[in-house]
Amino acid sequence: MRPASARLRAGLLATCTALTALATIGPASADAASTTRLSGDWAPFSRCPVDDPAMLAADGRTDIVQCIASHSASGTIKLGNTNVITGASDLQVGVVQHTGGTNSLVAPAGGALIADSADIPGGLLGLMCPNDVPVIGDICRQITNGTLNRVTATVESAGTPTDFNLTAGATSGQPIIAIPIRIHLQNPFLGNSCYIGSAAHPIVLRPQNVTAPTLGIQRFDGNGTPNTAGDMNRLSLVNASQTDTTFAVPGASGCGLAGLLDWAVNLKTGLPSAAGKNSVVLNSASTYLAGLHAPGTVVPDNGKLLSQYWHSAAQ
Known part of the structure; x- marks a missing residue:
């Protein structure tokens, strides 16, 4: 009988070989995710x-509801030793403003944040190779083409955002919102459960504007048609790059069979990484907030009317 270490290595390699048949990579992106296309000023x-x-329960007196959407076409993220150029990201939540100035956020069913997948520079070769550890060395020798080497990273929601601050969104230098995320690393050898961060231990981004955005206010009808006397208001905060350098990043988990590749990914990427050693930049972020112009006049139907208007704008 072969030694346990040899059996473990053989089992791992057999599993990795089988995973190459599942090499299609590409979760829902910020531009391709299932969404409802809306008319006019409802579009974001x-x-x-x-x-x-x-x-729906918001009455317009004690609770007032609004929609928030923030989109960035590109950016960068640094996690430990790894820098990645990112694609589009889209953050959307509902906000319930309570009497007394507090608020609570509501995430869409598919998660508050969706983002395009990004390629990790150097792929798996860059993450783990060269390496003289037998199991890792065997994997390195099997990476013979781009499909086996390619590693994509996708930012996913890991919970409902909190701490929304509208004043911070209209100015600069203050955290606008706290966004819990995890990062999904995908490659045939890593399997489908390789993550940096989790729902229990998320990465929490607190982006702030680098410079104050350009402010605009529009009135529109319930169906999205611009109208200076319309029932709806939209606040626009555009062309403000956002950044955060305050977040900590945990180590990777679930990478490879039974997490056997976690340590290799963490070693080369410099994870876990303490707060202050990581950063994210969102280029030219455009943020919008929409709600009824006079919610106090529709008590107790603020939430129901907002839903009715939103659906009336669907194309």
Whole structure:
């Protein structure tokens, strides 16, 4: 009988070989995810959770509801030793403003944040090779083409955002919102459960504007048609790059069979990484907030009317 270490290595390699048949990579992206296409000034709010019970229950007096959408076409993220150029990202939530100035956020069913996948520079070769550890060395020798080498990283929601601050969104230098995320690393050898961060231990981004955005206010009808006397208001905060350098990053987990590749990924990427050693930049972020112009006049139907108007704008 072969030694346990040899059996373990053979089992791992057999599993990795089988995983190459599952090499199709590409979860829903920020531009390709299922959304509702809306008309006119409703357009940015394609995923607003207007039918969530917490939104529908808002009366317009003690609770007032609005939709928030923030989109960035590109950016960068640094995790430990690894820098990645990112694609489009889209953050959408509903906000319930309570009497006394507090608020609570409601995430869409598919998660508040969706983002395009990005390629890790150097792929698996860059993450783990060269390496003289037998199991890792065997994997390195099997990486013979781009499909086996390619590693994609996709930012995913890991919970509902908190701590929304509208004043911070209209100015600069203050955290606007706290966004819990995890990062999904995908490659045939890593399997489908390789993550940096989790729902229990997320990476929490707190982006802030580098410079104050350009402010605009529009009135529009319930169906999205611009109208200076319309029932709806939209606040636009555009062309403000955002950044955060305050977040910590945990180590990777679930990489390879039974997590046997976690240590290799963490070693080369410099994870876990303490707060202050990581960063994210969102280029030219455009943020919008929409709600009824006079919610106090529609008590107790603020939430129900917002949902009705949103659906009336669907194309």
